[in-house]
Amino acid sequence: MSLRLLSWLLLLLDLFRHEVPGAQADPVTLPSAASSLVWGPGLETNVVLPARFFYVQAADSSGRNLTTSPGEKTFEVKMVAPVEEFTRIWIQVLDRHDGSFLVRYRMYATYTDLHIHVLLKDKHVAKSPFILKGPVYHEGCDCPQPSGSVWEAHMHCPQSFPQIDRDLAIYSSVDPDLNAQEIPQRFGQRQSLCHYTIKDNRVYVQTFGEHVGFRIFMDAILLSLSRKVQLPDMEFFVNLGDWPLEKRKPTERMHPIFSWCGSNNTRDIVMPTYDLTESVLETMGRVSLDMMxxxxxxxxxxxxxxxxxxxxxxxxxxxxxxxxxxxxxxxxxxxxxxxxxxxxxxxxxxxxxxxxxxxxxxxxxxxxxxxxxxxxxxxxxxxxxxxxxxxxxxxxxxxxxxxxxxxxxxxxxxxxxxxxxxxxxxxxxxxxxxxxxxxxxxxxxxxxxxxMGSSIFCYYYKLFQEYAKLQVTEPKVREGMEHVEQPSDDLFPCSCHRTRAKDEL
Incomplete structure (x- = not known):
């Protein structure tokens, strides 16, 4: 049989398979708008994050989840705020290639209400449109929830974090007055430290040492968190260097030092790394590598x-x-x-x-x-x-x-x-x-x-909350401290609907 004849026979066979009923190849599994699932914190008004996010799971008409990608452009997401003429929201639909999609969006203004449309070929998916009853605050809005427990419930924070429990278990109490004297004397000359005080939900800081550039990460997370929830009054020291510092044994007088990293030979109190912290704060901003x-x-x-x-x-x-x-x-x-x-x-x-x-x-x-x-x-x-x-x-x-x-x-x-x-x-x-x-x-x-970002915010808040409970003297704004001001948001200011009693006194 000649090669040309063989090619014609294969072509005819292929045409026959596509034309004759019952002779077709297995159909490609298509997602169903009604059966697919949509869920996540980005569909909740009170989960305020730099970049909000939610998930879409593609499912077929029988309700079975797809396990491979149905195509990057399968789902379309639109967001509108009916009261406002324009919406300044950057939306990305990220295909996770396992049948699920991560939708992230960054708001550049606050909206009275927000309608989120998740569409599959112009059909609404699951319970779309999802309506977030406002005000729906953007990241720059300074409107803290006065109740920490309410904020934690909104954020679905876990009851505890094992590392926080372990780190704080070695401290029966914390004396801000004593630490303010001893820690700068012990570490301030050779190490790079920040001494922070949170008072009435305002951030104050004093730096020690030469290399204090990494202070920007700590300033940023404190300001961002304090815009979202009322932080407890507290006073603490942050190590800006790579290596954890507190090498004393539990039988000696140890100083509580917050660090990005811990080790088996030290007793520092561990926070999420500056790298992970920045990636959360700058998601869809200037950082390209992030958890999403x-x-x-x-x-x-x-x-x-x-x-x-x-x-x-x-x-x-x-x-x-x-x-x-x-x-x-x-x-x-x-x-x-x-x-x-x-x-x-x-x-x-x-x-x-x-x-x-x-x-x-x-x-x-x-x-x-x-x-x-x-x-x-x-x-x-x-x-x-x-x-x-x-x-x-x-x-x-x-x-x-x-x-x-x-x-x-x-x-x-x-x-x-x-x-x-x-x-x-x-x-x-x-x-x-x-x-x-x-x-x-x-x-x-x-x-x-x-x-993910919500977990990182929960970790920081729970750490500060539990640490603040250990303090036995009143946290103070000490001599040499400067007020770390919230960034101005002149283009898209927001009006906080919550009463700010302490600010009004």
Whole structure:
């Protein structure tokens, strides 16, 4: 049979399959507007976030959830405020490629009411339109909820956080007067610190040390939180450096120091990292990497990912040098290289040459992500978990605020601190592909449940609330402190509907 004749026969067979009833290929599963689901905090008036968000789960006409993407443009979201002529809202519908979509929007003004239309081919999805009875406040609106418990209920905050309970358990009481004298004397010359006082929901600060640029992150979260809820009066010190500071034993007089990172050898009170904090505050702003954008950029489906362990970064730890060395010896198992030399410049000839920066989203072309400490904990872990690759996490003495809730072999694959079993763990993952995929998806679900913006705001508020209860003397605005003012919002001011009794006195 000639090649031309064979081609004609195949063409006729294809036409026959599409024309004759009963001879068609399996139909593509289409989502149903009535059966699909819509839910999330962005559909609630009182959940005020820099970028609000909610979810859409595509389902077919029988109510079964789709598990693959029906197409990036499947759902359309429109928002209108009937009372206002214009709405200044930036909306993004992010396809998570698992049958679900994350819708995020950033409001640049406050609206009397907000109508959210979720559409599938011009049909309303689920209970659309969703009507948020106003006022619906934007991020810049200074209108705090006077009751912390009401705010927590609106935000669906958990009753407690294990890390906060653990950090504060070692302090039977906190004396702001004593700390105001002792902490600057002990740490103020060699370290970079901020001394904060929250009084009547206003923020005051004094800085100590030379390198206090990271104060901007703490200022920003305090101002943002105080616009949303009445904070307790409190006084506390924030360590702006990488390394946690309080090394005294519980039997000695310890000082409560708030830090971005904790360690097994210190007693600092841990907050969400400055990186994660900024990504929450600036979502849909100037920061491109955040917990939402990652979810829409997880690379190819699992079977199509490269079965190599991947890492890129700078030379901030000896184990990172060892990893690059191991990668050269085992290139089929590990793809690791430096994008910057800073700490071990004299070794650049041994571990270079440097490679170009890789977009973080391109990390997820690989099944296995290696997470190794930098100067302290590697602050990329939340974003690695949010993807759909499995994380190989180095055992570490450093930790972030959520590590106590992570489980080895459930959310990540553990690797020894010296990386001595890394190749063995990569091989295990290759030999147990379904189990590795299951761990990757569990880690992804953990990030979705615990590391989104609403959770970060809840963590900060619960930390401040519980810490304030320990104070045995009155927090004061002390000499040398400056008032940290709210940013002006001249273009789109809002009128707070709540009475501000303390401000009016």
């Amino acid at each position: 954008s990652v979810q829409a950029n997880t690379g190819p489906p699992w079977p199509e990912k490269n079965a190599t362990a991947f890492w890129r970064g700078r030379d901030s730890r000896q184990e990172r040098l060892e990893l690059v060395k191991l990668s050269r010896a085992q290139p089929d198992a590990i793809d690791a290289a430096f994008t910057n030399f800073f700490f071990f410049k004299h070794d650049e000839g041994l571990y270079g040459p440097l490679v170009k920066h890789v977009s973080f989203f391109d990390f997820f072309k690989y099944k296995y992500q290696i997470n190794i400490d930098g100067t302290v904990a590697a602050y990329r872990l939340p974003y690695l978990l949010a993807g759909d690759s499995v994380v190989l996490k180095q055992d570490s003495g450093y930790y972030e605020h959520f590590y106590t809730e992570l489980r080895p072999w459930e959310h990540y694959i553990p690797v020894r601190a010296d990386l001595g079993d890394l190749l063995e763990k990569i091989q295990w993952a290759r030999d147990h592909d379904e189990e590795a995929k299951k761990i990757a998806l569990a880690g992804q679900q953990f990030a979705r449940n615990h590391l």
